[in-house]
Amino acid sequence: MSEPAREQWASRAGFVLATLGCAVGLGNIWRFAYVAGENGGAAFLVAYVACVVAIGLPAVLAEFALGGRARLDVVGAFSTGRAPRARRRAGAGAVLTAFLILAYYSVVAGWAYKYFAGYATGELRGLPRGEAAARFAAFLREPFEPTAWHFAFMASATAVVALGVARGIERASRILMPLLGAIVLLLAGYALSLPGAARGLAFLFAPDWSALARPGLYLAALGQAFFSLGVGMGVLITYASYVREGERLPRAAGMIAAGDTLFAVAAGIAIFPAVFAFGLDPAQGPALAFVTLPQVFALMPGGGWFATAFFFLLSAAALTSAVSLLEVVAAFGMRRLGLARRTAALLAGLAAFAAGVPAALGSGVWRDVALLGRGILEVMDYVTGSLLLPLGGIAVVVFVGWFVPRAAAVEASGLRSGALVRLWLLAVRYLAPAAIAVMLVALAGA
Ligand code: PFF
Numbered sequence: 153m154s155e156p157a158r159e160q161w162a163s164r165a166g167f168v169l170a171t172l173g174c175a176v177g178l179g180n181i182w183r184f185a186y187v188a189g190e191n192g193g194a195a196f197l198v199a200y201v202a203c204v205v206a207i208g209l210p211a212v213l214a215e216f217a218l219g220g221r222a223r224l225d226v227v228g229a230f231s232t233g234r235a236p237r238a239r240r241r242a243g244a245g246a247v248l249t250a251f252l253i254l255a256y257y258s259v260v261a262g263w264a265y266k267y268f269a270g271y272a273t274g275e276l277r278g279l280p281r282g283e284a285a286a287r288f289a290a291f292l293r294e295p296f297e298p299t300a301w302h303f304a305f306m307a308s309a310t311a312v313v314a315l316g317v318a319r320g321i322e323r324a325s326r327i328l329m330p331l332l333g334a335i336v337l338l339l340a341g342y343a344l345s346l347p348g349a350a351r352g353l354a355f356l357f358a359p360d361w362s363a364l365a366r367p368g369l370y371l372a373a374l375g376q377a378f379f380s381l382g383v384g385m386g387v388l389i390t391y392a393s394y395v396r397e398g399e400r401l402p403r404a405a406g407m408i409a410a411g412d413t414l415f416a417v418a419a420g421i422a423i424f425p426a427v428f429a430f431g432l433d434p435a436q437g438p439a440l441a442f443v444t445l446p447q448v449f450a451l452m453p454g455g456g457w458f459a460t461a462f463f464f465l466l467s468a469a470a471l472t473s474a475v476s477l478l479e480v481v482a483a484f485g486m487r488r489l490g491l492a493r494r495t496a497a498l499l500a501g502l503a504a505f506a507a508g509v510p511a512a513l514g515s516g517v518w519r520d521v522a523l524l525g526r527g528i529l530e531v532m533d534y535v536t537g538s539l540l541l542p543l544g545g546i547a548v549v550v551f552v553g554w555f556v557p558r559a560a561a562v563e564a565s566g567l568r569s570g571a572l573v574r575l576w577l578l579a580v581r582y583l584a585p586a587a588i589a590v591m592l593v594a595l596a597g598a
Contacts, residue, residue: 159317160396161317161322161395162322166318167391167399170322170325171408171476172329172411173473173476175412177380178470179379182441184376185424185440191363191372192363193359195361195369196363196372196373197357198364199373202373203587204409207374207584211378211381211579215383215392216388216389219392220393221564246384250386253477253536255504255507256529257477258309260529263298264466267442268460268466271463276459277456278450280450281447281450284450288443298512299513309501310502312324313475313501314498325472328471347429349428349429352428367594375541375542384548387480390480393483481503482497515529542591545584546585553577
């Protein structure tokens with residue numbers, strides 16, 4: 153079967169911005185800050201940066217090399233070369249992981265849409281401080297609304313993917329990413345001007361070196377690095393398959409690792425000074441963005457505007473990440489089933505919407521449904537984030553490090569300096585697989 157000409161990014165900046173759009177998402181805005189806070193602040197930051205540089209960055213480059221070389225979707229990229237069967241399964245696993253993450257990610261992003269709309273129209277402004285938790289719970293308990301916002305979010309991601317690589321994904325990222333950078337910096341600047349901001353900064357940056365002795369810290373740092381960079385699900389493989397000849401992949405990988413990390417730090421600076429300035433506790437997970445922060449906004453001068461900007465930031469960051477996940481599934485459908493882009497995007501979007509409905513209901517009407525002692529959304533997050541994602545990561549680095557002929561892998565990586573090649577191969581062949589294996593074993597024992 154002859155393949156239609158493969159789509160391409162229209163520009164270098166487009167590729168970098170789209171990949172940054174994949175990396176910067178819900179993970180940077182609340183997850184990073186709270187995981188960092190729980191794990192000793194600055195100590196976590198040191199471990200996190202070490203994980204990004206030593207393991208995350210080489211893994212990003214491994215995915216880029218694989219995608220740039222094969223110029224195929226994930227399953228295709230994995231099955232090029234010898235003895236493809238087991239590896240094709242690894243590719244199919246990546247598509248499935250992307251699909252499952254997308255399903256529940258869209259539910260949480262739908263909450264962000266709801267809060268953005270609520271603050272923009274004024275419905276949520278002036279919410280009395282004590283009512284934030286009750287309001288969020290009431291929203292979740294209702295069967296229709298969370299599902300409708302989940303649908304709205306998935307529909308917008310589907311529209312972007314349906315428009316195509318250059319006209320949809322690249323254009324959305326070109327508009328949204330610089331805007332998001334500006335918003336996060338403005339919010340951080342404003343948060344720093346609040347009285348008592350220093351305590352928030354201390355929470356995020358004051359070193360508690362004793363925390364470095366806890367193995368849990370490294371696990372948290374590595375897991376966060378993978379989730380945040382978007383490694384292990386074939387997104388970076390798929391995006392790299394659309395680059396033009398001569399793209400400098402190592403430079404792009406470095407920019408993404410640096411940009412993603414800086415974004416997380418800036419979001420932490422935007423969030424914690426405000427939380428501490430008003431004497432609130434940094435709560436866990438989704439509650440931070442949807443319960444704690446609305447209490448902060450209720451107290452802040454200009455809090456309604458701050459809130460509108462914040463939830464726009466959260467929604468738009470989530471959108472470009474969800475688009476990347478949907479593209480993995482759609483690209484697979486296009487190649488494997490020969491579907492047109494629009495049909496593939498629509499089918500993938502509808503299927504992921506359907507798969508996310510239990511998670512949307514699981515925080516409300518179905519909140520008593522528990523699997524392994526957790527709610528539906530938490531189980532999907534746990535199984536994909538802690539299990540499938542590290543498995544996907546190990547598959548990529550092992551494949552590139554051990555199965556692709558060495559010269560071809562180095563050539564595809566675009567690395568030119570001998571020292572960097574050696575460091576990269578060391579990371580991809582030994583360090584990253586060992587670190588991920590330790591993480592999986594530790595999780596199994598947890
Ligand atoms: N990196 C995104 C975030 O930090 O929210 C989430 C994500 C996107 C994970 C794409 C995985 C992925 F393939």
